[in-house]
Amino acid sequence: MSTTHFTSANIQSWERFYRTNFINCLSGFKSATLIGTNDTAAYPNLAIFSNIVHIGAAPALIGFINRPLEAAPHTLSNIKATGIYTMNHIHTSLIKAAHQTSAKYASGVSEFEKTGLTIEWKENIPAPFVGESKIKYVLELEEIVPIKQNGTYFVIGKVAAIFLEENIVDEDGFLHIENAGSISSLGIDGYYEPHFITRLPYAKP
Amino acid sequence: MSTTHFTSANIQSWERFYRTNFINCLSGFKSATLIGTNDTAAYPNLAIFSNIVHIGAAPALIGFINRPLEAAPHTLSNIKATGIYTMNHIHTSLIKAAHQTSAKYASGVSEFEKTGLTIEWKENIPAPFVGESKIKYVLELEEIVPIKQNGTYFVIGKVAAIFLEENIVDEDGFLHIENAGSISSLGIDGYYEPHFITRLPYAKP
Numbered sequence: 001m002s003t004t005h006f007t008s009a010n011i012q013s014w015e016r017f018y019r020t021n022f023i024n025c026l027s028g029f030k031s032a033t034l035i036g037t038n039d040t041a042a043y044p045n046l047a048i049f050s051n052i053v054h055i056g057a058a059p060a061l062i063g064f065i066n067r068p069l070e071a072a073p074h075t076l077s078n079i080k081a082t083g084i085y086t087m088n089h090i091h092t093s094l095i096k097a098a099h100q101t102s103a104k105y106a107s108g109v110s111e112f113e114k115t116g117l118t119i120e121w122k123e124n125i126p127a128p129f130v131g132e133s134k135i136k137y138v139l140e141l142e143e144i145v146p147i148k149q150n151g152t153y154f155v156i157g158k159v160a161a162i163f164l165e166e167n168i169v170d171e172d173g174f175l176h177i178e179n180a181g182s183i184s185s186l187g188i189d190g191y192y193e194p195h196f197i198t199r200l201p202y203a204k205p
Numbered sequence: 206m207s208t209t210h211f212t213s214a215n216i217q218s219w220e221r222f223y224r225t226n227f228i229n230c231l232s233g234f235k236s237a238t239l240i241g242t243n244d245t246a247a248y249p250n251l252a253i254f255s256n257i258v259h260i261g262a263a264p265a266l267i268g269f270i271n272r273p274l275e276a277a278p279h280t281l282s283n284i285k286a287t288g289i290y291t292m293n294h295i296h297t298s299l300i301k302a303a304h305q306t307s308a309k310y311a312s313g314v315s316e317f318e319k320t321g322l323t324i325e326w327k328e329n330i331p332a333p334f335v336g337e338s339k340i341k342y343v344l345e346l347e348e349i350v351p352i353k354q355n356g357t358y359f360v361i362g363k364v365a366a367i368f369l370e371e372n373i374v375d376e377d378g379f380l381h382i383e384n385a386g387s388i389s390s391l392g393i394d395g396y397y398e399p400h401f402i403t404r405l406p407y408a409k410p
Contacts, residue, residue: 003339004374006367011265014378021378023262026342026367028294028382029389029399030259031233051258053270054235056355057228060216063359065258065268089233092402103408114410134208137231142354147361149347150261154268154359156352162211162231169209173219173226174392177233184234184389184399187379189406192389192399194234197297199394203308205319 025187029194032185034098034117035064036086036128037078044119044128045074046111048101050185052087060159062087062139068151074107076144076153083141084126085157088133091181095191125161134180135164174199230392234399237390239303239322240269241291241333242283249324249333250279251316253306255390257292265364267292267344273356279312281349281358288346289331290362293338296386300396330366339385340369379404 011019030050037045055061066076079085090098097115105111112119118131129136139157146153168176176196184192216224235255242250260266271281284290295303302320310316317324323336334341344362351358373381381401389397 002371003368004371008265008363008365011364011367012263016263018378019265020262022374022380023265023364024259025378025380025382026265026340026364027257027259027267027292028236028238028387029234031235033233051260052232053256053258053268054229054232055256055270055352055357057225058217058221059354060213060224060228060231061352061354062232063258063270065260087232095402096405099405100408103410105410109410135231145350145359147260147266149264149266149361149363152260154350156354158213158354159216159228159231160213162216163208166207166209169227173223173230174395175227175230177230177391178397182233183402184397186382186399187404189404190379191402191405192383193402194389194391194397194399197300197388197396197398199392200301200304200396201394203305205308205310205314 021187029184029186029192032090032098032183032191034088034090034101034130034133035075036088036130037075038082038127039078040081043108044110044112045078046101046117046128046130047075048098055156061142061156062159063154063156066153066155076155079141079155080144082126085139086127086129087137087139088130089135089177089180089182091134092183092193094132095183135168135177135182137162226392234389234391234397237295237303237388237396239293239295239306239335239338240280241293241335242280243287243332244283245286248313249315249317250283251306251322251333251335252277252280253303260361266347266361267364268359268361271358271360281360284346284360285349287331290344291332291334292342292344293335294340294382294385294387296339297388297398299337300388304394340382340387342367
């Protein structure tokens with residue numbers, strides 16, 4: 001197998017979409033998730049995000065990267081306005097509809113209506129869920145960290161409620177999310193079905 | 206399929222390891238990656254990380270979450286000291302050795318020696334690579350953002366060089382990392398093999 005090598009000068013010289021595909025794939029497999037929000041008039045928005053990280057379990061904190069406001073304004077401005085949002089796992093049969101939420105719809109257009117995904121409301125939670133999603137949770141905004149290098153934002157939220165299928169929860173709290181069909185994404189447009197290999201015991205020296 | 210519901214009070218009441226497993230899985234599939242660093246005496250360190258995000262392609266920025274210093278001191282202090290680190294994809298046959306790097310070895314113990322992974326040096330790059338890894342890249346430290354809510358750090362680096370197998374690069378820059386056997390992780394100890402489903406065209410309203 002022959003290997004190849006690229007310098008930062010090479011990377012800078014690449015055509016824009018080539019570089020976008022390449023660098024977006026380089027960091028590896030990601031969590032494809034639909035984020036549901038409302039504006040202050042309770043008008044719903046739904047958008048696919050994939051750059052999501054676990055930050056900590058106590059308190060339960062999850063972060064995601066939001067692109068610059070001019071490229072992706074709705075989710076972030078809604079989160080700023082309401083302080084609450086939902087994350088909804090995507091399973092195989094939802095991939096096309098989920099991907100379609102990345103289209104640049106105008107303000108006031110509901111991605112739920114455009115994609116056919118079912119909007120779901122739950123008592124006392126003022127942000128919309130994806131009805132079809134089998135693993136979903138609510139986040140309360142903790143902090144929005146501006147990334148000065150490129151105008152993106154690191155958005156930190158605290159898990160406020162979780163809804164999921166009972167049968168995916170293992171005895172020790174591990175979630176077999178593959179049993180709910182949760183998929184992974186790669187780059188900006190690749191979708192993958194992860195197959196379980198193993199769990200390994202706590203490593204000791 | 207019956208669904209179940211947990212409040213933030215439930216989450217807080219869980220036994221520590223149950224909560225760690227559950228919340229670490231909740232955010233979905235992740236990129237399992239070995240980070241190679243040196244201390245100022247050029248003594249190498251290697252550790253597995255999974256909370257990695259793509260931040261942007263121009264400049265090419267990738268971030269990761271480092272646990273609090275008392276839990277995971279070596280990688281972060283080395284990055285602070287030298288400003289340079291490598292990220293190395295993990296393929297199926299490397300999973301056991303990669304997982305073993307998470308053991309709490311004392312300072313001055315090389316995870317390369319303990320796990321049998323091959324240390325690899327490249328000209329003019331003062332951080333170690335994993336010889337077996339088929340997709341690897343160098344990052345220059347841009348910024349360390351302390352996360353005040355739990356003492357973790359969001360570490361932002363700029364891609365300075367990339368080494369990979371030629372045959373995984375598609376015409377438009379997409380990387381078929383599954384052809385190099387790159388795996389995904391879930392939670393703190395689950396490993397998965399992602400199977401390609403599809404790439405979808407740019408979504409338009």
